[in-house]
Amino acid sequence: MLSAGWALWRTSLRQDRRKALTALVLVVAGAVAWPLVAVLLRVLFDAVTAGRSVAASLAGVGVAVGLIAGLTLGHFAHIAYFELAELDVLHVHQELMDATNGTPGMAHFERSAFADKITVLEQDVEQLRVGLQAVLTGVGLAVAMALTTVVLAVLHPLLLLLPLAAVPPLLAGRWAERTVDRAREAGAESTRRAAGLFRLATDAAAGKELRIFGLTGEVRRRHRGHWQDATRRLWRAQLVASLVRMTGQLAFAAGYVLAVLLILRDAVAGRRGVGDVILVVTIAAQVNQQVAGAVGVLQDLQRLRSVYHRLDEVHDLVRTADRHPTPGDPTPGHTAAGPTVGAGSTAALGSVAAGAPPARLREGIRLAGVTLCYPGGAEPVVDGLDLHLPAGATVAVVGENGAGKTTVVKLLCGLLTPTSGRILVDGVELAALSLPAWRARIAAGFQDFVRFELPARQAVGVGDLPRRDDDQAVRTALGRAGADDLVGQLDEGLDTPLGRSHTDGAELSGGQWQKLALGRAFMRDDPLLVVLDEPTAALDAEAEYALFARYREQAREVAARTGAISVFVSHRFSTVQLADLIVVLADGAVAEAGSHADLLAAGGQYAEMFELQARAYR
Numbered sequence: 001m002l003s004a005g006w007a008l009w010r011t012s013l014r015q016d017r018r019k020a021l022t023a024l025v026l027v028v029a030g031a032v033a034w035p036l037v038a039v040l041l042r043v044l045f046d047a048v049t050a051g052r053s054v055a056a057s058l059a060g061v062g063v064a065v066g067l068i069a070g071l072t073l074g075h076f077a078h079i080a081y082f083e084l085a086e087l088d089v090l091h092v093h094q095e096l097m098d099a100t101n102g103t104p105g106m107a108h109f110e111r112s113a114f115a116d117k118i119t120v121l122e123q124d125v126e127q128l129r130v131g132l133q134a135v136l137t138g139v140g141l142a143v144a145m146a147l148t149t150v151v152l153a154v155l156h157p158l159l160l161l162l163p164l165a166a167v168p169p170l171l172a173g174r175w176a177e178r179t180v181d182r183a184r185e186a187g188a189e190s191t192r193r194a195a196g197l198f199r200l201a202t203d204a205a206a207g208k209e210l211r212i213f214g215l216t217g218e219v220r221r222r223h224r225g226h227w228q229d230a231t232r233r234l235w236r237a238q239l240v241a242s243l244v245r246m247t248g249q250l251a252f253a254a255g256y257v258l259a260v261l262l263i264l265r266d267a268v269a270g271r272r273g274v275g276d277v278i279l280v281v282t283i284a285a286q287v288n289q290q291v292a293g294a295v296g297v298l299q300d301l302q303r304l305r306s307v308y309h310r311l312d313e314v315h316d317l318v319r320t321a322d323r324h325p326t327p328g329d330p331t332p333g334h335t336a337a338g339p340t341v342g343a344g345s346t347a348a349l350g351s352v353a354a355g356a357p358p359a360r361l362r363e364g365i366r367l368a369g370v371t372l373c374y375p376g377g378a379e380p381v382v383d384g385l386d387l388h389l390p391a392g393a394t395v396a397v398v399g400e401n402g403a404g405k406t407t408v409v410k411l412l413c414g415l416l417t418p419t420s421g422r423i424l425v426d427g428v429e430l431a432a433l434s435l436p437a438w439r440a441r442i443a444a445g446f447q448d449f450v451r452f453e454l455p456a457r458q459a460v461g462v463g464d465l466p467r468r469d470d471d472q473a474v475r476t477a478l479g480r481a482g483a484d485d486l487v488g489q490l491d492e493g494l495d496t497p498l499g500r501s502h503t504d505g506a507e508l509s510g511g512q513w514q515k516l517a518l519g520r521a522f523m524r525d526d527p528l529l530v531v532l533d534e535p536t537a538a539l540d541a542e543a544e545y546a547l548f549a550r551y552r553e554q555a556r557e558v559a560a561r562t563g564a565i566s567v568f569v570s571h572r573f574s575t576v577q578l579a580d581l582i583v584v585l586a587d588g589a590v591a592e593a594g595s596h597a598d599l600l601a602a603g604g605q606y607a608e609m610f611e612l613q614a615r616a617y618r
Helices: 002-015 017-050 053-101 112-155 157-186 188-201 204-212 216-268 274-321 345-351 405-412 435-439 456-467 471-480 484-489 510-521 541-562 596-602 605-616
Strands: 364-372 382-390 394-399 420-425 442-446 529-533 565-569 581-586 589-594
Touching (some): 002 017, 002 053, 002 112, 002 274, 017 053, 017 274, 053 274, 112 188, 112 274, 157 188, 157 216, 188 204, 216 274, 364 405, 382 589, 394 405, 405 529, 405 565, 442 510, 456 510, 471 510, 484 510, 581 596, 581 605, 589 596, 589 605, 596 605
Parallel strands (some): 394 565, 394 581, 529 565
Antiparallel strands (some): 364 420, 581 589
């Protein structure tokens, strides 16, 4: 807990040292004022009893000043640390984004544990808004409790035992918070599922199917079930935690009563004055408040520790899931003396700068014995895959759902690292190349494309970030995507803001969004690898065929310049037959590979799938 508080304090100092120190001074001064008020009250009552008017007046003024300080300094401190708390939340949001997107791979997104951690963190990160207040309050409480202890020691040595009565509620509060935290962790999956159903029920695009298929009631039922499961776990934990906290507070209450009775006994015996009785009652009440405050602070700090702990866990999950071999290291599953690169290796290594992809592909890309197991998966998604994609070729990848098509695409893009086996680019392992440099030579379009809510120019232009505002480059890319007419359909042309996040944003159809995504995929002029993973699902078969027929010619031009390989995944065999090489995947391995004519003549799985689809169009 203290380490989490210290980490947050250092972050706050980096954000604004002056405001952080001002807030600390004000909070500590406000906390110290209360024990001083108790001491001055003793002086005041003793002076009044003894008839010392000057001393009573000065003590009265001191009490008034102390009360004002105790009541107001904390509010002034809030002005100083409020903005800091917002900046701290922003800092952790940025750190979480860096952790999630700071690695080359995406394997961590395949892990349910990662999704659960993110779900809880999205809720807990708001704890930072009160986390800084807890840190400052904790320092103030520590100083005030030290002063209180001195006062108690002066009054009666036995009163030094009173702070020990604070131990049970502190321990009880810590145990209770851990219980609640475990319950939140256990209910994270239900919370995540409930949140997903809520987004589904409030999404306009999903509304059509929910109503047509009569699913609105079912979605609400499942949402209620998941939410009740998460709430039930949390309610039980909160109930137990409340009982434990109450037991701790009762233990302190017993110590409080005994302390008051001790001083009252001395007062009745004439060994104490009225001021001592007032002081012990006031100080004991303050100790009670200090303990309650300390319990609250420790709970906040424990939640804060959970934020940092889960953030560390996210970092660890990302590192372990996306660990990428460093240049020169053997790929997992191979020793240094494992499979050799081949005859072209020496030439390739000599022609390519360390870590840089080749300027032009000459041999192509080879997947040699590639196996990939997702974390926690029982069976490999890709198993011993051997495949050669020749330089300059147009390659179609087909297969049943779950055959591993998208996984192969992710492997080629370096988004996933093989569990074993190697991916070779002109004989050089992909693991030995700079992934950012490799991806800078990739053009890609996906079925689950992003709807960037930006001006139309940038929604396309980010496909080649340095040219995101280049009108000519954007229009050329849209032409390659067969979307020349789209600009004319937008009220402000390329300046049109897109999406509902803009007040005046244009809401496009699914096909229009997909054309923009295709344009984005075609922004780069000199790719080495072009990947189209079912990017035309929202287009009709004729439009898809026309697009690929046109793009095949463009691909040949790019291939002539860079030796680029075009890989596309499609279920429409009228498009697939345009490819130079067709790869049929089944159970994560290559079932067949060849040209359209060769595969038809072979009469295998491809021929069967082609005939089934062709029959549907007759």
